[in-house]
Structure formats: structure tokens, C-alpha cells
Amino acid sequence: MLKPLCVLLPVFISFQSIAKNSQYEGFSYPNKAKNAISISFDDARHSQVDTGLALLDKYQVKATFYVSPFNVKERVEKWQMAVKSGHEIANHTTSHLCTGNFEWLRKQGVSLEQITLKDIEQDILKAQDYIKHTLGIEPTSFAYPCGNTFVGRGANTKSYVPVIAKHFKTGRTWLDETANNPNFTDFTQLTSLAIDGLTFEQIKTMLEQHRTNNSWIILAGHEVGKSSQYTTDSDALEKLIVYLQNPDNGFWLDTVSNVAKYVKANRQEID
Template identity: 45%
Template sequence: MGCSEGSRQAKDLPVLEKREYFRWPEGKRAAISLTFDDARHTQVTNGIPLLDEYDTKATFYVSLGNLEERIDAWKAAAAGGHEIGSHTLTHPCSGNFSFIGYDRALEDYTLDAMRSELVESNATIERLLDVRVVSFAYPCGQKYVGRGRNLKSYVPLVAEHFLSGRGWMDEWANDPAFCDMAQLMAMELDGKDFEQAKQVIDRTLANGGWLVFCGHEIADDGRQTTRMATLRALCEYARDPANGIWLDTVEAITRHIHKQRSGAAG
């Protein structure tokens, strides 16, 4: 399913003069998006059935090798309303990471090489799953190519090709009246119990923000793992109307923010 680049660009949105000018739909107090990286196999075996139990849609930024190994399951996830986003073609990060070969080191990338990564990743996902890709997550949360005096940000490329770009290991939620859609802040969900997650949720509710959680594996416990018990409790809490939370995909919330901020400028 194709689309024009213009329909999925993270255009420079107006910033609202006051935070209180922004409104979440249906009187909600804040928003949460659940996002997961790399198309880990436990996401389709454990995570998606749990999310579906609560009629909760998440955003999955997929790595293509893992995607193709479980292609039927990912087709079903996409058909069921979960969002599929891009995580580049080859997951380039700093060459300082031992799991990154020098051929995938951002220090040796160029903007042209990264543009090719983004375009080819989108085309491959769209061909395999028949979806439109509008959301991106920076591998390792890193947003540069090159090194030293030749270092350049590839955030403008992400803004050109996607409605949003999500970071990693940030420390706060997003202010929907102000945030840069090409540099959304995301907080780690892996390894946390629900009480730890709820502290962040409560702070987001107090500020009317948009909390983007990020995880990897989904299981009872383990390295880089969002705990099943935490995910279940989070879904139950966010689905309780008394708590005033809009729980939805990155794309859905991004489009609402676009509408609110573009409308305010009109």
C-alpha cells in the first residue's frame, strides 16, 4: 500500500502558546502509547495475545529479519489493528556497541546511506504487510551519522519520511502542545514492575502529557524484557475510565496532536 511522502512527513507544527490550549479527546487527562522494538518473537507469542485480551493496540517498530521469520503472525497483528513502524533496514548504531559490526556503525554512515535505509525499510514493510508506515524509532535512540566535525543529525530525514520519530531511554513524557514529532521522548518499560511504571504514569497525568513506553522482549522476566504482569496491570489501569487515560498507537495520538496544533494555527 503506497502513499505520498507528503502525507507522512513530520511537518513543523505550530507550538501552542499555552499548554492548556491543547485538549485530549473525550475529556481524557493524558495519553499513553505502548511501543516495542525489533519484532522480537516474544512480542507475537506473549505480548500481542495479552494486548488483544484488553483490546489494546500497540506500535511495533520492526527489524526485518525477525519480521520475516514470523511473517504470518505479524500479518495477523497488523490486520488486527496494531501499528507497524520502521526501525531502519539494518539497525545501525554506534560502532562502540559490541553487537554492531563496523559496517553498521553510525560513525561511518552518511545522510545518503541513511536515507536509503529509511526508504528501503518502508518499502519492504509495506510490501510484506500491506500497511502504510508512518512511525519510526531510532535504533539505540541515536540520531546522528558521521563523527567529529563531520557529524550530522538525521532527524531532518526522519521528519521528511515519517509522521513521527521516537527516541529511547529518555526521562520524561512528551508535552503535546510543544513536542517535536521527529524526536518523541520514550521511557523504558523493560524490567519495571507496575508500581514503578505507575509513578511515571501519575506524573504524566498531572502534566497532561503523552507517555511513550518502550520495551523489547515480553515475558515473565529476563534481560530487556517487559514483564507480563506489568503489561497486564498497565492495560487494566489505563483501560479504567476513572483514570482518564487515552491508550493508543503512536500514529493515532500523533494524528490527534497534528489536528490540534494545526487547527490552532488556522
């Protein structure tokens, strides 16, 4: 049986307004680029400064490094050089806190299922202090280890996104299926696409799939060297940089914080 029109009408009107407000609004980047793109690396793995830094600096590309202190400690001078070269250094927690499905975390009792919001805030601020004192900068960006954004489990699960919103301008997740819509994306849950183990051609195909609607694409890798599950292939990275720096390809390449700043200042927010 049909419902009376007076019941259906408000629902119809509200969907109409959602559809209107959700329409793509268009977005302009510097240098007439169609898309923004950021290259980021997680964990402060040694190969990032041993191998990756020289490659990035050769092309004067600025990347965003989400670092954890336990790795920085073993390459302090090289990380100080990364700061001097103008790369963005950002926070990735002190203890690389993520799900206890990783046994090494669960055994220490510090997996996200086992800790509280207060615990994770303290761990993040400890990393912030270390970076400030060792590298002389205060990170404004954060990457969620393993892309996990929660603490606790089941009915007691809590999101720690508000903790990131309190202390940082941006937060980045991992292994996402979308790029960021500049007019809509939540700066505390920016998406990223993994580049470890991919050839340049595979990365290019991925970019083509995600560059609709003037998206901002954030790439994320771990080691830099010979391609593997957690290693961004050096040759693929070099080809990618050359490709992104060619203005004909329509990308504006900059750090996560620099792009975020520009997007925030220029976007027409949609619901």
C-alpha cells in the same frame, strides 16, 4: 558596573515574551482523558508476537511495533495477524543502525559513526519496502534504534532527524527523561519512557511523575515475558492495560500515529 538601561531593556522584553509564549496552554483529549498514552515495542522481537499479541488482543489494545525486517522474516504470518488486529507497524531501519559502541555493528562497518546520511536513508527505505511488500502497509512512524539520531562523529556529526521528517509523520527516540508536551513536542523527536524490567507499581509511579500538563506519554519495550533488562514483564503489562483502560484513571490509550494525528489537529502551538 551597571549596563545602560537601553542595552538591558530589549533583553528583558525578549525574555518576557519567551516566558509568555512558553506558558502551558492546556490540552483536551477524547473522553475527557487528562493524558494520552501509547504502548510501543521495538525490534520485532519474537516474543512480541509469540506472547505479547495475545495479551494485547485480549483487551483490544492497539500498540505500535517498530520493526526491523530480519526479525519479521522469522514470524511473517504472526506479523500479518498483528496488522489484521489493527496494531500499528512502524519502521526501525533494516540493519538496526545505532552507535558502534555496540561491537556487532561496528565490526560490520555499519554503525552510525561509520555511515553517511545517504546510507541511513537507503537502509530506512529498504525496511519501508520490505514492510510494504510483506505486510501490505506503509509505515508513517519511525523509531531511532538505540534512540540515536546522528551519523558521523565529532565535527562531522550530522543529525538524521531531517531524513525522518522527509519520509515519516513521526519519529520516536528512547530512554528520555520527559513525556511529550502536546502543544510543543516535535513530532519527529517524540520522547519515550522504557518499561522493560519494571513492575506494574514502578510503571504506575513513573506515569504519575510524567503526567503533568496533559502530557502524552509513550512507553517503549522490547521482549514480552519474564521481567529482565530488555523484557517487559507480561504480568505488569496486563495490569497496566487494565489500569489504563479504566476511565477513572484519565488516560486515552492509542497508537503513536493515532495520538499524533489527534494532537496535530488540536494543539495550540507554543514557541
